[in-house]
Amino acid sequence: MQRTLSIIKPDGVSRKLIGKVIKKLEKSRLKIIAMKMLHMTRAQAEGFYAVHRERPFFASLTDFMCSGPVVVMVLEGENAISIYRDLMGATNFKNAAEGTIRREFATDIEKNVVHGSDSPESAAFEIGYFFNSFEIVK
Ligand code: IDP
Ligand code: MG
Numbered sequence: 001m002q003r004t005l006s007i008i009k010p011d012g013v014s015r016k017l018i019g020k021v022i023k024k025l026e027k028s029r030l031k032i033i034a035m036k037m038l039h040m041t042r043a044q045a046e047g048f049y050a051v052h053r054e055r056p057f058f059a060s061l062t063d064f065m066c067s068g069p070v071v072v073m074v075l076e077g078e079n080a081i082s083i084y085r086d087l088m089g090a091t092n093f094k095n096a097a098e099g100t101i102r103r104e105f106a107t108d109i110e111k112n113v114v115h116g117s118d119s120p121e122s123a124a125f126e127i128g129y130f131f132n133s134f135e136i137v138k
Contacts, residue, residue, distance in 0.1 A: 002080040003033070005126035007115035010068035013037075017105050017113060018071055024101055025075065028087055034074035034127075034136040040066045048129055051122070057110065064110055072130045081123055084116045 008021050025032060040048070045065040052058050075084055089100025093112055096103035106112040117123035127136075 001076060001078060002120065002123070003074055003076050003127060004080045004084050004117045004123045005115070005130070006073040006075050006084060008071040008073075009111070009113055009115060010064060010070055011107070011111040012105070012113040013069050013071060015105075015113075020105065021101055021114060024087060025073075028077075028083065030075040030077045030080055030084060030087075032073050033076045033138075034131050035071065036130075036135070037069050037071050038130070039069045042066045048126070061110060074127055074131060074136055081117055081120065085118065088114050088116050 006025070008018055012018065012021060022032070042062060045062040046053070049058065049062055049065070052061065055061075077083060086097075087101060089096025089102035089106075091102075091112060092109045093102040093106030094109075096106070101114050102112050117126050
């Protein structure tokens, strides 16, 4: 069993895609074991994406991520990290496979509707960033 962090980004929430994304998650082999809505401050968005601080898109990305509310979830399942990355599709929706969340719903390389952890180490950091142990159901 593995856990991963999912975020429905501000574009997904404002475009009323929460239900559509969750529908895809519930059709998958992943189980939602924690969920909440929150609106990050700039400092919180910068902390979350600290690994990307040297990237040219860091300022724009963190601006975007604190521009409105997001839905954060913990997903659990066998190979949850790669299963959810496959379900999201490539970072650039233009390269994302048919049937993926980003291919169906994203409009922009930055505003790509969802986030998913990319390794067990980042999943542990990202889950701990948003959830304490009492907020994750067994
Ligand atoms: P990922 O979300 O598919 O893991 P990362 O490379 O970790 O992609 O980038 C984090 C986020 O930064 C992306 O989801 C996207 O919102 C944004 N991003 C990535 N590459 C670019 C880019 O070239 N231009 C603008 N935004 C980008
Ligand atoms: Mg990433």
